Amino acid sequence: MTIDFKKDLLPHALGIAIFYAIVALYFSPLVLENKVIFQGDILKWEGSAKEVMDFREATGEEALWTNSMFGGMPAYFISLDFPGDITNAIVTVLTLGLPHPVNGLFLGMVGMYVLLLSFRVRPIFAILGSIAFAFNTYNLLSLAAGHNAKIWAECLIPFVLTGIHLAFERKRLLGAGILALGLLLQFKFNHVQITYYTFLIGGIYVLVRVIFEWKKEGLPNLAKTLGVLLIGAILAIGGNIGRIATALEYSTYSTRGEVTIESQEAGLDKDYAFGWSNGIMESFTLLIPDFYGGGSSTPLPKNSESEKALRQQGLDPAQINGFVQGAPTYWGDQPFTGGPIYGGVILVFLAILGIWAAPKQTLITFGAIIIFSLMLSWGKNLAWFNYLLFDILPGYNKFRAVSMALGMTLFAIPVLGMVSLEKIVSEKKLKPLLLAGAVTGGLLIIFSLGAGMFRFAGAGDQGLPDWLLGPLREDRKAMLQASAFKSLGFLVAAFALIYFTLKEKISDLILGVGLFILVLFDLWTINRPYLNEDSFDVSPSKTYFAETPAESEILKDDSYYRVLDLTEGLLSAGKASYRFHAIGGYHGAKLRRFQDLIDFRLSPELNGFMKKAQEGDFDFEGIQTFNMLNTKYIIAGNAANAVFENPSANGPAWIPSSIVSVTSNQEEIDQLASINTKSQATVNEGEFGSVSAGQGNISLTSYAPNKLNYTANMTQPGLAVFSEIYYPEGWTATIDGQEAPILRADYLLRGLSLPAGQHEIEFVFAPDSYFKTKTPMIIFQYLIVLGIIGGVFFTVRERNGRV
The missing domain is CATH 2.60.40 (Immunoglobulin-like)
Incomplete structure (x- = not known):
């Protein structure tokens, strides 16, 4: 076997080095300074997981149950380990020791790189598409919020599709192995909604492939490919059978499962499930990041119209600065958002290029994924479509935040874009470039010059004085125009690079490097306001969970009881769970019966108690449901005298x-x-x-x-x-x-x-x-590793003509 280092190894080594360097540089406080990202959801998770992790450390066993929130619930979705599980070791090896959770972005880039190579995209373009995939704003915003499992699950989608694609390309054993590995890790991170979307992506790919090729390939060959892929999926399920079994068991009794109150419907309520529906026009943030004003709390530039209006009203500088630094610029359909979902204007342009340049099968596959996922993300704004799917699509009524479907969009755009770029550069096709440039540039010009067509009124305007609404909406208009012009600038630069390449004025390598610089600079500058050096801390949990005088007062009691923390509420208690058995909690899939108790009994009782307490009457006998939950202490503040002992608690x-x-x-x-x-x-x-x-x-x-x-x-x-x-x-x-x-x-x-x-x-x-599942699970994991090794071995032998 002869290996050409420059051709066979150097480009890939360089690509991996670039991915590693980008992660290390962007997240240098985490990678180099041992700081961590201040993630609100992760801090709340840490509170809920504290009892389980302490028990594991003290005994070496799994608790499997915790009483730290909602009175008690299985710990399957909180913190769960299996003895002998090798997936953590696999992650460490594949991510070259990068710290969690940013190692997921690195592996996402590697996975997309391998996928694009399998579509015969040259390495420099594959590197470009991989960076655009991993560093889109959706991933960085999710990282800032603490949605680590979601990021990991999304970043594993390329591995899953690579496996499917290779199997259809007659590399069945290797394809099944990669599919099994991708699904093994995706199941590990236990984000069922993203895994559901992954299967939709895979289903669309398989369906298009079968339709196009059943005559040429023949049904027996296609059946053989599908059979091998099925084996890979079964291995992945087997390698996570413990996680899957516990999740399936629990889902029946959670808010995502069977009803308890007879008048209710199974699954999630539609209003709840579609609460975070992306606006139809909001999809243009993929092209223009500030189309809808950025995030719900976004700094305004100096001397903005809002700042001028605040000054004219005579507000003091501190009040003005407070508003300007966190202005409600977002005017979209969602209740709130951390920032825009931006796919990168250059990548969107290249995906549009695919309409005229991409191979028909690739265009239909990834075009369908883009359109379908956008429609899913619109939720209640496309009710006839999404409510129908909610009612008929198996398991779909268990998910919420349908805007999460944009993860499918942001996966498909780089694939279609890079395949299209490879096609026109290889074949020197100019017409598709001109058409795509006209469409994309035309949209940007229309939105920048015609921004006055929008009202710029949003739900965040409620409660603002009339004298401030006009200036704020002018600021939103200015943000859209500035963002559109900026996108237009990147588009013109990318268009020029490709144009001169097609005219053979510059080399393909210069094109790749130029686009790399443009895309990286674009995404870096868009992401930086949302996740930057201020987002890191040496020990945020130490500050967040610092013991208050109120907690110290309660800890004097070493008996068995529960605590109600009124400073957090029934559905967001993270701090109370850290030290106490809490009545409240923070979890997306609590037990349905406890949710029923909140809706029918706990909330009404608490409202009545608070009303009387404000009048000086602490009616502990009037909170009988809290009493049966052994709620001995109520925290109303951080001070020691803000703790109230409930003498009517029923006890254990x-x-x-x-x-x-x-x-x-x-x-x-x-x-x-x-x-x-x-x-x-x-x-x-x-x-x-x-x-x-x-x-x-x-x-x-x-x-x-x-x-x-x-x-x-x-x-x-x-x-x-x-x-x-x-x-x-x-x-x-x-x-x-x-x-x-x-x-x-x-x-x-x-x-x-x-x-x-x-x-x-x-x-x-x-x-x-x-x-009963932990031992078989480990056996399946080792079978997957052996399958990958065997797939690589036989693929290399076949490449060298030995089979």
Whole structure:
């Protein structure tokens, strides 16, 4: 075997070095100074995961359950490890030791580079497309927000499609191996919505390929290719069977799964699912980043119209500066946004070029992905289409934030753009360039000169005085015009480079380097305001979770209880979860029964309590649902005197003196509004039969997230209620060593029927979805590694004519 270093190795080594250098330079505080990105969602995740991670460190075991938020829930989507899992080692090797989460961007560039090479795009153009793919604003904004799993899942899409593409190019074993590896890692990062979109991308590619080639290739050959790809997908599923099994188990009981209240519909509510719908015209931010004003809080330039208006009103400099530095410039359809979804004007131009330049099959495949994903992102703004998919597409009603479909768009644009560029440069076709330049340039000129056609009015305008609205809208108009002219400048420069290349005035290499500089400069300057050196800190968690006097006061109590933090709310409690078992929390897929409790009981009770508290009446007896959740402390501020102890909290467990039988979930949750949860308990007799009340006492003797022990002394047999969340999978209960059925009481708490006398009770969480899948999962992972090695080996042999 003869290897030409300059041709076979140097371009690829140079490409990987460029990718590594760009990540290291852009994220130098993280890579070189051991700082971390201040990510709000990750800090909240850290709070929710603290109990599980502490338990893992102390015992070497997995808790699998946490009581740190929403009263208690499985830890599958919070922090989950499997002994022997080699995926972390694979990630470290593939990303050359770069730190998480920016290593995902590096691997995304490598994956896109390999994909473009497989489409016979030359290395310099492949490098260009790879950078544009990984460093689009969507990824950088997601990184700033802490959506690390989403970024990783998106950056693995090129690997998945590379595998599919190579299999159809008769490199079946290698293709199946790469597909398996890509899906293995994507499943690992557990972002189901992006994986769903990945399968849509793969489905579109396969469908177009089969339609175009079934006559030429023949159905047996195509079936063989699809069969090999199916094996690759099965290996990836097997390599994540533990994660998938636990996720499937939990999804049934989460807000994404089956209904509990009989009048509700399965899945997410449409208003909730389509809350973040991209505006149809907002799609032009792919071309003009500030088309819709940038982000919801964006600095205005000096002497902006808004600043002048504020000065005229006589506001003090601090107030003026506060508004100018975080002006509500965004005027789009979404509730708020961190910034625009910008695909890079040069890449969009090259994708438009594909209409006339790309091979027909490539144009249809990636054009369909772009159009379809844009339509998905429009959500409620294209209701006839998206509501239909929501109702009929399997599993689609479990997802929210449909603007996330733009990740598909931002994947397809660089692929179509680079294939098109390769085509016209190779064949020296000038006409497609002129047509694409006219279309793209025409749009930019129309929007820059005709910006006055828009009203520039947005939801963020509510509450602003009339005298400020006009100047603010003038500033938004100025932002659109300036951004359009800037995009036009980059377009003209790129057009000129390609034009002179086609006229053979400059070399292909100069073209590639020139476009590389333009794209990198464009994306770098657009991204920098949203993620820059100010986004890094030595230890943001240390500051964020710094112990307050209020928390210190509560920590004096070493008993078992829950905490309600009013400074954060029921749905955003990250800090409280760090040190306490919290009533609130922060998670996108909480247990549905707990969400029902929030909607029907906790929110109304809290509103009533707050109203009375403001009048000096702390009605702890009026928050019976909080009492049954053993809410012993309420935090109203950071000071030590801002902590209120609830004397009516029910404690860890109790023996109710009467049972209220119900026959439906609606009836049961309604009954919670009228009963005293300490002396009365509801039980659904349709599910659990008739249950009698007893007498006695019960106390908690030891606690771990996955194991709780109690001692009971029953003078009369009957129901014991435990202030622990009922979850029908994985929990087992024993009374004096004998397994006993766990009942559900008070809509979502655990209950046991206890005989008379003294008893030792133990609850243990050991779900089969974890323990029966962890060993097969590791076996499949090693099979994937062997498959990759075998695929590379046989591909190299075939290339050298030995098979």
